[in-house]
Amino acid sequence: MVIPYSTLHTWTTIAAVVVTATAGDISIARSMRSLDLDAIRAKSGLGGAILAVVTKPTLIFGIFCMALSFFSLLSSLSGADLSLVAPATASLTSVTTALAAKVFLKENVDRRRWLAAVFVCAGVALLAR
């Protein structure tokens, strides 16, 4: 069975969006968690808070991953409908990010959050029909 090029292109770019978005989310969450923005704003103002955020290496890596995800999304949208690409990437990313948050950020992904991830994933998949 030969998979049509357009289908291969669509799902390859969707996979690229999911992987890079998950890596970006985890990096950004890790860098933002390490900052006490309220304290920095109280001490150095809004400019100081922005400077503290944009100079974090993990945040720069996260933004780089998000940029890759963005261009993968554009490439995917150029060949497939938004009604397929947006729900597919969103539902797959919700599950991969929950897994990655548990492993890399040690978040307490309890039964309630797993249920939320599964419900959101199923709901987004139904929206694509």
Next chain:
Amino acid sequence: MSHRLPASRYLLLFCVMLGAAVGDALLGRGMHDIGPVSIHHLSSLFYALGNPWVFSGIVVLIGFMASYMTALSWADLTFVLPATALGNVVTVFIGKFWLHENISPMRWLGICLIVIGVGFVANGPSRTEHVIDLEEKVA
């Protein structure tokens, strides 16, 4: 134990939800104008940045990113992410009431599942308290 957030933080989550939905819709509209982009001509993706719809989408998504990062400074990733999923529900309602699209029963069921999923985390704690966090609070 109460897990209620201040109104300003719910407002920020609302911006996260709207930003993702509106930004994606604008990008989708713009990329349909551009047409298919071959993997051998990826440079044409930079040309897409000149499209007004794509440019507007990028501006909205920058606002979304700022709201999202601020939310992540006080909440878990697995708490904030369902808020972005609610954006898909907003997209469907835009299609129904503005573009007069037909919404199938399956899509209404999908909306119900997303709202239930968000409800699961919305009533829970917004952040995991690690031992280090608790020590900092005590100090």
